[in-house]
Amino acid sequence: MRTACFTSFALSYLPRARVMALSLARAHPDWERWALLVDRAPPGHEADFADFHHVVPVESLSIPRRRHWLFKHDLIEACTAAKGRMLEHLLELGVERVVYLDPDIVVFAPLASVLAEMARASLVLTPHQTAPATSPQAAIDNERGSMTTGIFNLGFLAVRNDAQGRAFAAWWAARLHEACYDDRPAGLFTDQKYVDLAPALFGGVSILRDPGCNVASWNLDHRPLEFTQEGVLTAAGAPVSFFHFTKVGGAGDAMIERYAGENPVPFELLAWYRRALAAAAVPALDGLPWAYGHFTDFTPIPHAARLAWRAHPELWGRFDDPFAAGPGSFAAWLMEPR
Amino acid sequence: MADLLYAPQLGVSARLARQDTLPRPPARSDEERAVVRAELDAAFYRAANPDLGAFDPVEHFVLHGWREGRAPNTWFDTAWYLATYEDIAAAGINPLLHYVLWGKAEGRLPARPGGWRRGVVEAAMPAAARPTGPHLPEGAAPVDPAALLDGPGARLVLSVSHDCYLHVTGGIQTLIAGELAASRAAGEIHVHVSPTVPRLTLAPDDGGPAWLQLAVDGRYAGLVRDTELATALAARRARWAERRLALHSLFGHSVPGLLRLAAALEPGASLFWLHDYASLCEGYNLLRDDAVFCHAPPPASAACGICVHGPTRGAYLAALGRLFGAIGFHVIAPSRAALDLWLGATTLPFLTARVRENAAFQPGAPRPRAPRGEADDPVRVAFAGYPMVSKGWPIFQDLVRACRHLRAYRFFHFAAHPTAMDGVTWVEARATAAHPAAMAEALAAQEIDLVLALSIWPETFSFVAHEALAAGAWLVALAESGNIADAIRRHEAGAILSNEAALLRFFADGRAIDLARAHAMRGIRPGRLV
Numbered sequence A: 001m002r003t004a005c006f007t008s009f010a011l012s013y014l015p016r017a018r019v020m021a022l023s024l025a026r027a028h029p030d031w032e033r034w035a036l037l038v039d040r041a042p043p044g045h046e047a048d049f050a051d052f053h054h055v056v057p058v059e060s061l062s063i064p065r066r067r068h069w070l071f072k073h074d075l076i077e078a079c080t081a082a083k084g085r086m087l088e089h090l091l092e093l094g095v096e097r098v099v100y101l102d103p104d105i106v107v108f109a110p111l112a113s114v115l116a117e118m119a120r121a122s123l124v125l126t127p128h129q130t131a132p133a134t135s136p137q138a139a140i141d142n143e144r145g146s147m148t149t150g151i152f153n154l155g156f157l158a159v160r161n162d163a164q165g166r167a168f169a170a171w172w173a174a175r176l177h178e179a180c181y182d183d184r185p186a187g188l189f190t191d192q193k194y195v196d197l198a199p200a201l202f203g204g205v206s207i208l209r210d211p212g213c214n215v216a217s218w219n220l221d222h223r224p225l226e227f228t229q230e231g232v233l234t235a236a237g238a239p240v241s242f243f244h245f246t247k248v249g250g251a252g253d254a255m256i257e258r259y260a261g262e263n264p265v266p267f268e269l270l271a272w273y274r275r276a277l278a279a280a281a282v283p284a285l286d287g288l289p290w291a292y293g294h295f296t297d298f299t300p301i302p303h304a305a306r307l308a309w310r311a312h313p314e315l316w317g318r319f320d321d322p323f324a325a326g327p328g329s330f331a332a333w334l335m336e337p338r
Numbered sequence B: 001m002a003d004l005l006y007a008p009q010l011g012v013s014a015r016l017a018r019q020d021t022l023p024r025p026p027a028r029s030d031e032e033r034a035v036v037r038a039e040l041d042a043a044f045y046r047a048a049n050p051d052l053g054a055f056d057p058v059e060h061f062v063l064h065g066w067r068e069g070r071a072p073n074t075w076f077d078t079a080w081y082l083a084t085y086e087d088i089a090a091a092g093i094n095p096l097l098h099y100v101l102w103g104k105a106e107g108r109l110p111a112r113p114g115g116w117r118r119g120v121v122e123a124a125m126p127a128a129a130r131p132t133g134p135h136l137p138e139g140a141a142p143v144d145p146a147a148l149l150d151g152p153g154a155r156l157v158l159s160v161s162h163d164c165y166l167h168v169t170g171g172i173q174t175l176i177a178g179e180l181a182a183s184r185a186a187g188e189i190h191v192h193v194s195p196t197v198p199r200l201t202l203a204p205d206d207g208g209p210a211w212l213q214l215a216v217d218g219r220y221a222g223l224v225r226d227t228e229l230a231t232a233l234a235a236r237r238a239r240w241a242e243r244r245l246a247l248h249s250l251f252g253h254s255v256p257g258l259l260r261l262a263a264a265l266e267p268g269a270s271l272f273w274l275h276d277y278a279s280l281c282e283g284y285n286l287l288r289d290d291a292v293f294c295h296a297p298p299p300a301s302a303a304c305g306i307c308v309h310g311p312t313r314g315a316y317l318a319a320l321g322r323l324f325g326a327i328g329f330h331v332i333a334p335s336r337a338a339l340d341l342w343l344g345a346t347t348l349p350f351l352t353a354r355v356r357e358n359a360a361f362q363p364g365a366p367r368p369r370a371p372r373g374e375a376d377d378p379v380r381v382a383f384a385g386y387p388m389v390s391k392g393w394p395i396f397q398d399l400v401r402a403c404r405h406l407r408a409y410r411f412f413h414f415a416a417h418p419t420a421m422d423g424v425t426w427v428e429a430r431a432t433a434a435h436p437a438a439m440a441e442a443l444a445a446q447e448i449d450l451v452l453a454l455s456i457w458p459e460t461f462s463f464v465a466h467e468a469l470a471a472g473a474w475l476v477a478l479a480e481s482g483n484i485a486d487a488i489r490r491h492e493a494g495a496i497l498s499n500e501a502a503l504l505r506f507f508a509d510g511r512a513i514d515l516a517r518a519h520a521m522r523g524i525r526p527g528r529l530v
Helices: A011-027 A066-071 A075-092 A112-118 A134-148 A165-176 A194-199 A251-260 A264-280 A301-311 A332-336 B006-020 B030-039 B042-048 B058-067 B078-085 B086-091 B096-104 B114-121 B171-184 B227-240 B254-266 B302-306 B313-326 B336-345 B393-403 B438-445 B465-470 B483-491 B500-508 B509-524
Strands: A005-010 A031-035 A054-057 A097-101 A105-106 A123-125 A155-162 A205-207 A213-215 A225-227 A233-235 A242-244 B154-159 B190-197 B211-216 B219-225 B242-247 B269-272 B331-334 B354-356 B361-363 B377-386 B407-417 B422-428 B450-453 B474-478 B495-497 B526-528
Touching: A005 A011, A005 A075, A011 A105, A011 A264, A031 A075, A066 A301, A075 A097, A075 A155, A075 A165, A075 B331, A105 B211, A112 A123, A123 A194, A134 A251, A134 B006, A225 A264, A233 B086, A233 B302, A242 B422, A251 A264, A264 B302, A301 A332, A301 B336, B030 B096, B042 B058, B078 B086, B078 B096, B086 B096, B114 B190, B114 B393, B154 B171, B154 B254, B171 B190, B171 B450, B211 B227, B219 B227, B227 B254, B227 B450, B242 B254, B254 B313, B331 B336, B336 B354, B336 B483, B361 B465, B361 B483, B377 B438, B377 B509, B393 B407, B393 B450, B393 B500, B407 B438, B438 B465, B450 B465, B450 B509, B465 B474, B465 B483, B465 B526, B474 B483, B474 B500, B474 B509, B483 B495, B495 B500, B495 B509, B500 B509
Parallel strands: A005 A031, A005 A097, A031 A054, A123 A205, A213 A242, B154 B190, B154 B242, B242 B269, B269 B331, B331 B354, B377 B407, B377 B450, B407 B422, B450 B474, B474 B495
Antiparallel strands: A097 A155, A105 A242, A123 A155, A225 A233, B190 B211, B211 B219, B361 B526
16 A cells, blocks of 8 residues: 655754654655655755655645745744645645654654554544643643643644545645644644644544554653563553654753653663764754745844734735845835834 | 751742742851751762862862862762752752752752663763773783794693783683683693773774784783784694684674684684673673663664664674684583573574583581671671672662661672772772682671672673672672572572662661571571682
């Protein structure tokens, strides 16, 4: 069965995406590996993407008024917003099963439980938590977090190319086109919060509670990690299919630290992941500014400019390319005294 | 009662601290000194801060040490506490004082979480990158191997290991010294080679000759090229009716180099010793990330995938496959535990495999000992040997920390170098080739009741455990300690705990005292190792 796995990232996450792709290639060598690059790679770096069969720059996706639309998003919003259209694209190509994995996921074993679900479901989702929090602190960190940002973690998604799967993809892509923002007071959290609605809106939705899927700091409290004598990584006793190294190197470290306790395994995974990222680094691309993070004169785009652009559709007719700099540009208009 | 320790005020202070209003930094009061005195480990502090001179450690910590980020003991990380809790750093308060009086109750941590294994994991490095010991003895010079092989003797053994057993003290080296003695008794020429560049893995195969250290019949000869040694062996091999190869350690040698020597010698029998598990993994004691016993899983497993020793394991085992495929080895394990583990995990071909213990404990007649465990006559508990992670030294430290205030125990460390820890009495002891019973004698002289043999990997033999038995002590060990746990069962001499937490409970709830009393009631049976 033709299966494609895609991930979505900017160049800053290329080492993570490479580590993910390599791990996926070991577990599912027959799956197509697709990269959705929400960025622009300088020429001559094709080899750095060789772990993927296909690289789709966001500018090659069919998105109405693409640059107008991109301008509304910061990096994380843009990388998540484009996922909907990419999912539709792969379904349109006739791929029978589409799996999305975040670039900071690592596959440790074949996704057997996911495939089993896909035999009967059109859409497979993994909740952030699959058991009640084990402490008041964990309830605050994790359960309340899910109530704010979404029950299901959209670092993973699996869609079957059938009527229900395509209906979900069309709905999700439309919503992400309209508003894929981190605007929690408005009830939005990028591509993720919408999917809380999916089990209500669509049939054929499987909520996969396998503790071996999407193991991350937000569920470590009830999924202790262990290696078996045969060297299998397990979480709460179940073989780990994939681990989500969310925000490693940042806030994620403290959360893993909090829920690892004295167990060395999470620290072993972290130490390994850092080594893997170092090995997958592409120094020539490291530190390049995000292609959609600045105006054409390299002035960083302030978040307020994106908010203004979102909020004032009347501006969209006035400025052909909001990224442009110089006289008559949106950037210049922003600076005008009012 | 001074303000600082007045209980209601502490409650208020703790609440205020949550609102970023910190207790006023106390004056350097007697109370501050009292708290520091109770928690500071003077021996540790002096050892960690040799610049202290005659300064009293408590005074130093109160006046300077905490501001300089110095740790007062093994469990409180001053620098981490100040860096993690910026409110405490900003308040200019002694962080140890803060932790003891308020921080602990507020749920703050005294050091970064993760336990001692986290530090081990983060420091772990591939075998090829690990630092090794000194290279060569001073004055070592090239020698002509031909002249050295012309001595009398109709038989020859070529013994191979990772260092020169004449210059290094340890279990393998002791065993090779024993091998030499047996060779001499049998009129056999004993030729020993070790690499000139020490490594904790195979030497890279650069196609060229390798320099080796050569010792003949127990005398250090000098340096030879392996190609020249091979030529000399091949030219003379007809003189020796019996030729044996004894491979004690591969480390520092290349597979082509070893094959060259074997081809030149054409040994009638080739022995491969399982002193460790280097024939299963470069991480020769099977500690995943140097921290956790791994059970030698398949090289393609997720465990090997994340371990520092994983990336090279496949190629390493392939190289060993070439060695074992070309030389038919008789495998000798120093214990049943080691052999069983190896047989369950290896994919290497071999001719035969059997157990030959490095030494056997023969208990003597029982002697009476009055039961201990009272404050004036505590149970005497010892850690013997180098304070290494793989030997469970951090577990011993945790145990001492938890139990040092229990007057029913007295803790000892028997080692060549002093121990930097309060609550532990250091006794200088080191078994050497000249005085192999030194450790057992020292343990016996101090009338040690229980020796903690806390290895976190399955020891293939453990001289320390056997020295403890010879001293009349009983052993306390962890379940996955290989031949140590087996020795306890075999000799009914001690206790095996399932894990570290169980060990701490065993001492904290007094069952360790019961064990020592049972030992005394049965009678102490010091003996000898043969």
